[in-house]
Structure formats: C-alpha cells, structure tokens
Amino acid sequence: MKIDPSKPADLSAQIAGAIRDAIISGSLIVDERLPSEAELADHFDVSRPTVREALKRLAAQSLIRTQRGATGGAFVNRLSFEAAQPQQITTSTLLLSMNAVSFETACEARYALERACAPLSAARRSPDHLATMRAEIHRQGQPGLTDEAFCASDVAFHRALVDGAGNPVLSYQLAGAVEAMQPLMNMITFTARDRARIIALHEGIADAIEAQDAIATAEALTALEQETQTLAQSVFAARAARR
Amino acid sequence: MKIDPSKPADLSAQIAGAIRDAIISGSLIVDERLPSEAELADHFDVSRPTVREALKRLAAQSLIRTQRGATGGAFVNRLSFEAAQPQQITTSTLLLSMNAVSFETACEARYALERACAPLSAARRSPDHLATMRAEIHRQGQPGLTDEAFCASDVAFHRALVDGAGNPVLSYQLAGAVEAMQPLMNMITFTARDRARIIALHEGIADAIEAQDAIATAEALTALEQETQTLAQSVFAARAARR
DNA sequence: CGATTTTCATATGTCTTACATTTAGTGTTT
C-alpha cells in the first residue's frame, strides 16, 4: 500500500510523504486510525523516533491528530476551514515580511480580492454581518483608541465584509490576504483626520452593502484603496526623509 | 528570549511554537542558524528527540531547513512564494474534498477571484503570458486529448491569466483556488461540443486580455463560469439519475 | 444483581545512550 524506497533523503520526510499521499488519494479516510507508531516503525523498517518525526510533520499541517491512551493513536483529521486559516494567515504574513513585498503590491492584491466578493456580499449580506460592520465602525470612532486597536478593528470590519459573501472558500482565501496586511498597516500612524476619512469610507461601504448595491460597494472599496495607498506613501516618504 | 512553561500540552509543540514566534517576531532573521539540537535541548531542558520533533514540525511548514555536517544545523528559511504554493495547493485541495464543498461554491469562488485580477491582467499582460494562454488554447483543441490533460491545460491557461496581473500576492492566493478545483473538474467528462464551447470562451478571454479590455475580460470570465456551472450541473444530474 | 471502584493493557510522550553519516576544516605526507 505505501512503501518506502530508502534511497535519497530523510526517512522521516519520506514516510510523512507516503502517509500524506495516502490521505490525499483517499486511501485513508477522515477519522480513520493510523497503525500504531510501533506498527508503522515495523512496516517501514525504521525506529519509532523516526516514525514519530514523520507524524509530527503531518500534525504540524494538521493532517492528523494524536490521542494518548488505550484507544489512542494517530487519526486522520477532517481539515476544517477554521483549522486551516491560522496557518494560511501566518504563512501569508511571513511571505509578506520576508520577501520585501511592497505595501503597494500587498494593498493592491487585498483590495482586488475584496472587490471580487463585493457583489456576493452585497447580494447576500445578513443582518449579522451588517451589525458587525457597523459595530466596528463605531469602535473605530472611539477616542483614545491605539493605532494597533484601530488596525485590528479595520481587519475585523473587512473580514465581516468578506464573510458576508457566504462562501467559505472565499473567506478562507481572503483571510490570509486581509490579515497579513495588518503588520504592514501597524507601521502607519493615523492622525485624527486620517481616521475620520477612513471611517467615512467604511460607512460608505456599509451603506452600499446594506443597499445591496454591488457597483457602489466596489467603487467605495476602490476609494478606500486609494486613500490607504496615498496615506501609506506619505508616511513612508516622511520616514525616508527623516534619515 | 524564548522560554517554555511546562504546564499544559506537548513539549515538542510548545517548543515549535516558541521558535515559530521568534521567527515571526523577527528575533530570528532569515538564514540565521538556530542553536544546535543539543544546545536547544539543554536550553529548554528536554531531550534531543523532543527538540527534533519540534524542528520537524517547523520543517514541515518550511519555516526552517536543516543541513548536515560540520557547519550544519537548522537555518531560518526565506519563505518564498514558490515554496509556499505547493502547501497552499494541497491544503486547498484537501479542504474542498473533505468538507463536501459543492462544485457550485468552489466554482463561484474561483471565478470571483479571477475576475478580481482581470483588470490588472488586462492592463499589464506581457507577450509571455499571452503566448502561454494561446499555446494552452491550441493544446486544448488537439484531438485525442484525455479529459485529465484537458483539465490540466485549463488550469495552466487560468494560471497564466492570473500571473499576468504581475502581482505575486495575487498569484499565490489564487493558485490554491484554481488548482484545488482540478480534482472536481476531473470528475466531468467533456464531449467534443463541450470542449469547443470552452475553447471559444478561452479565446474570447485571451482576445480581451490582448485588447487590454478589462470589462470584456470580466464578462468573458462570467460567461465561462456559467458555462462551467451548467456543464457540471448536467453531469451531476445525469450521474444522480443513473442510480 | 447492579453500580462503583480497581486494575490492567495499550498507545503515545519523553529520556537516555549509542552509533552512523555528512561535511568542513586541519594537519600530515609526498
């Protein structure tokens, strides 16, 4: 079923790959129990620690979970959107921070994606999502809010917008793009006037969504994108000039 | 710098988390060498196998790489888009297959995202990407092409479209959405007439991109989405009726 | 006889020790 030609590279990586392929191909079904570590070690003709390293690799991708005890063992995970999103977010964040992706590029991608689900969000928006958006707008207007909290609320606002599309695949893909921007946004200091402008644009978006007006939503998002881009440009220009 | 309160759960998971946080926060820079396994074991007051399991977890996410030999050790990886995409794709694929996501939902998400980068692709399309798209269209017209090869070419066509936007963040995010659809598409059998219609729509997209007409591109994508949806519906309906 | 407690078997989590292998650097020999 799954063998292991011990020729080229790490045994643990090979074993992990073999099991992963079995899961992807469907040979191992969700919630099925893998053989015990000892049995796997015997089957692949390696030691138990080697098998354990392979299992940890899979656990890191949340492909399997392990349980201790008598009926314990390694089980194939049902990979849920909720479980996959944190990984997606950290990966996206690291990609941005490690590859010198410009603020401009990341911002462009983010708003392009958000505009993609604008028509769906406008058509399907629920009272729940609208309420969340309004609540976040209200929070953003609170005095004494730190820049970080302002950014966090901004992210929550946009995620409500995305989730309003009612498409889990879209929500999953966009969570990475939206959340990964937060560290970049945190580098910006928002003046009171900046915040007022952003809040006004947010209100415009919420209004367009409430009115189920897809075109107006897209236009409002474009306006917000331009506002964000010019804001970031001035901040980075000022920072560059100071040195 | 990074400690480990040994209270709740697996030590290896805790250690992996601590190192991961150090990488994300920037305490560990790209290409920096981690302490040796023995030193880490000493620092966290655990055994070497436990440290190794933690390192394997991080290696599975390609956050680190390991080198054997005298100057070997674990090094912080520069997480590249190319390295991250395969993981993104397998995760997306598993999410679709394990969560009973309907063809309709996945298809809707995919085309919504593609329409998002249509304006950018139209504005920035390079001769290279256009040539790839034309080549894939030509391949799709070859007689004797298997359904699987037809689908693979379809994916290549759409990836060229996405890459034409010239935004690596967009390409990364959409690779998952586009590629993860392939197993679902492979369940469809394409008649000659189906293929002819799809190829015609592909040509319409390529023409619109070549003419740098963003609106026409979006419309062509919408037409292709509808064609795909109705095609899938008829296939699934026929399959349901046969039982 | 039934419910509760105890015991036990099993599997993972961890530690210890040891050896194998790879690789860079160094020292010796020709």
Add this chain to the structure above:
DNA sequence: AAACACTAAATGTAAGACATATGAAAATCG
C-alpha cells in the same frame, strides 16, 4: 605546494526504557 587522510561537529537513525493518559475489563461492595 598539493593531495591525502584525519578529526571534529553537527544532524540522521536506532534501541530500550520509563512515564503517563485512557478506555475497558475485572473485581468488589451495596
């Protein structure tokens, strides 16, 4: 001076042992 061998340091792998969690069977008590 160059080629070779040797060494040291690090990861890769192995084997065995103990700790711990946990469900189920067995034993005990009401």
